[in-house]
Amino acid sequence: MTQAPVSKTVSTASPAVKRRPKLAELISDDIKRWIAVESLGQGDRLPNEKALMELYGSAKGTVREALKILEVEGLITLKTGPKGGAVINQPGMEPASRMLRNFLHFQQLDGRQVYQLRKLLEVELAASVVGRLTETDLQQLEANMAACACCGGEEDHRHQRFLELEFHQLLAKACPNPLLAFMCQFLNDMLRDLVVIKKAYVPERKQFDHANQDYHRQLVEAYRMEDSLRVRHIMAEHMADAESHMSALEAEMAAQMLISGDLLYTYHHRSKLHDLPSANAAP
Numbered sequence: 041m042t043q044a045p046v047s048k049t050v051s052t053a054s055p056a057v058k059r060r061p062k063l064a065e066l067i068s069d070d071i072k073r074w075i076a077v078e079s080l081g082q083g084d085r086l087p088n089e090k091a092l093m094e095l096y097g098s099a100k101g102t103v104r105e106a107l108k109i110l111e112v113e114g115l116i117t118l119k120t121g122p123k124g125g126a127v128i129n130q131p132g133m134e135p136a137s138r139m140l141r142n143f144l145h146f147q148q149l150d151g152r153q154v155y156q157l158r159k160l161l162e163v164e165l166a167a168s169v170v171g172r173l174t175e176t177d178l179q180q181l182e183a184n185m186a187a188c189a190c191c192g193g194e195e196d197h198r199h200q201r202f203l204e205l206e207f208h209q210l211l212a213k214a215c216p217n218p219l220l221a222f223m224c225q226f227l228n229d230m231l232r233d234l235v236v237i238k239k240a241y242v243p244e245r246k247q248f249d250h251a252n253q254d255y256h257r258q259l260v261e262a263y264r265m266e267d268s269l270r271v272r273h274i275m276a277e278h279m280a281d282a283e284s285h286m287s288a289l290e291a292e293m294a295a296q297m298l299i300s301g302d303l304l305y306t307y308h309h310r311s312k313l314h315d316l317p318s319a320n321a322a323p
Contacts, residue, residue: 064105067096071110075128086116086126137226141233151234151286158227159279162208165224166259166275169214170268178260180210185256188249197249204252205232248285255281 061069071086087095092103107126110116114131118124173181184207191200205228212228215221255278262270 062105063098064102064109067092067098067103067106068109070096071106072115075115080128082128082130084128086128088125133222133225136222137229140226141230144230145233149230149234151231152283154227154230154234155279155283155286157223158231159276159283161220161224161227162279163272163275165212165215165217165220167268167272168217168220169211170263170271171266172214172216173263177210177214178263181207181256181260181263184210185253185260188253188256191249200249202232204256207256248282251281251285252278 074080086092086107089100089103089107092098092106093100096103107116107118110126111118112135114129114135116126117129118126184203188200188203188207191197191203208228209225212221212224215224255274258274259271259278262274
């Protein structure tokens with residue numbers, strides 16, 4: 041039987057910030073502390089709305105807002121009906137990854153900065169799964185390689201970039217270190233965003249395609265031999281090669297910016313918001 045949160049006190053002490061936290065945010069933070077202290081896990085239930093309202097001395101709307109915050113963060117699922125309520129989930133990485141990517145969107149991140157970390161972390165991750173990949177895992181990697189080899193044309197070429205990143209996501213899923221796995225999956229998500237935003241699959245670069253396929257093939261062979269040193273060597277070469285191709289792509293696109301008067305249409309997906317009057321335009 042799940043007990044009520046450990047304390048009725050919701051601390052308002054916090055470092056100086058521009059915006060004072062809303063009561064619903066403070067309640068959601070207090071519930072998260074309670075979940076951690078009580079070591080609650082997937083499937084455990086939170087107290088019902090009435091109990092939370094009495095505990096925090098808050099209105100129903102405030103408690104529901106606090107629960108909605110936890111639901112958006114992926115920590116709980118809100119179920120309706122007689123046996124409904126808030127049930128604890130094991131959050132996936134996507135909500136955290138999305139928030140971090142949103143933050144970095146405003147930091148003018150480029151491929152070189154991503155690879156500064158990726159060249160280190162992908163090698164460690166690759167070595168960490170040596171001897172841990174099942175036959176099913178290896179078959180999934182080989183199926184991914186086969187799908188890459190079948191791609192052709194611009195849309196297929198874009199899909200191929202995603203498949204190449206998915207190869208590395210499959211390795212991350214087998215990683216025994218959850219922090220390392222998260223960091224590598226996050227960096228792959230960043231690269232996926234760069235591929236979409238910068239159209240990094242245009243122009244087509246067959247040399248890059250063939251290099252990726254060859255490195256992936258060598259990696260699978262080394263994994264089947266459980267050769268940790270060879271895996272490290274191949275992945276290090278693969279990341280250095282991928283960085284050089286990414287740099288070349290970005291340089292090529294930057295050069296074409298100078299001769300293109302219609303960059304938004306040439307390289308970016310145009311947002312419909314561009315059709316709205318600018319909020320910053322002079323009256």
